[in-house]
Amino acid sequence: MKSQETAALRVCYFGTYEKEYPGNRVLIEGLRRNGVTVFECHVSLWEKVPNKPAEYFSVVSMVPLLFAHILANLRLLWKLRKVPDFDVLIVGFNGHLDVFPARLVALFRGCPLVLNPMLSIYDTLVDKQYIKPGGMKARFILMLERLIVRLPDAVFLDADAHFEFFRLMLGCPRRKYRQVYFGADDRLFFPRTRKGSDGTFKVLFYGKFQQLQGVPYIIKAAKMLEADPTIKLRIIGRGPDSPVVDRLVSELRPGNVELIDWVSFQDLQDYVADADVCLGIFGVTDKVNRCIANKVIQALAMAKPVITGDCAATRELLVDGEHAVLCELGNPKAIAASVLRLKADSEFCLRLARNGHELFLDKCSPQAIGARAKQHLLDIVQEHQGARERRNYDSAFQALHR
16 A cells, blocks of 8 residues: 555445435545545445334344345445555444454455444434343344444544443443544535525424434423414424324424424425524433434534534534523423524524534534544554554564574
8 A cells, every 4th residue: 555645545435334324425525525535335225214113123124134234245345346445444324234344355455444333223222212221132232233343443433422332331442433523414504595584483303203302392392382473393204203292292282383294305405494493302311412413413504593402412512502502401491491592582593503604614514524534544544554564573573583
């Protein structure tokens, strides 16, 4: 491999990762904007079922998925023949299992391996209540993921609070951790001129209705805001919490809530552009404290004021009252009070929108993320070269003294 001083950094983004997932898309685009050559060696697998129900992770479902994954890995190795020489191999979300063949590829190619996991499989399935901690399936997934995080030379994660779970629960060594925000694609999410106002104050939430998002708390907050007829809440999505949300809406009958099922990605951007305020996550789960929600970053990218739950990971990026309004998790009154505060103070709204967008450009845009990731990768390559040179020296020294 040529010296990094005389050759551009070359990366192979490898696996069955979700090609359109923001964390993969933004990192690849950001690296390219910073002069890194990125070769994609990809086989579609997991994105074939975008919103995975609990049944997707049953034993009956996982057996054919395992065979599909083996076939996908064989196709990946076949496609890799045509990929030019590269300096780093990256496995993206959610191709966690691709780390096993990727480790062999990295050893064969003599390059470091980086995992960009975005999340813990075990943590996510427990949070969604798809598996029970301590159960046989949970123990197997935990054991598997502990092995997965040991194989790469480095792991990209968005927050120190997130890494602490990887360290304590999965046994990931601190030396492997590299902090890289997930970001948002500024080709899709950018400030837009609103088409016009109908006199209402529009509050928007969208998501997969997971427990950590706390959609029931948003519904309860909406009921508290019902006295102000100018406040309207749009809630877009479906997911595991949908039965709870539907039952709550049926009981409370908030007249200011518009429930919308899944919309296209283009339409979603239009809904964000039309909103006065965007909501983040408010659930009361362990995982919330490790999350900087994608929807929060996307709202900042579009220069929208944000209200989201106050948690450890979020505070690593956002300052309350400067970049967003952070309120108590699981507290509908706090959500409602935050909405009223923003509605009553247009200057505060504008200041949050401006500061939040500047923060996005500085830390969470593809350009910023790519620059940070590129420096990490250069350091990783240098460390890998140094370790290889030390091993060669030790082997030569031992051979001389036999």
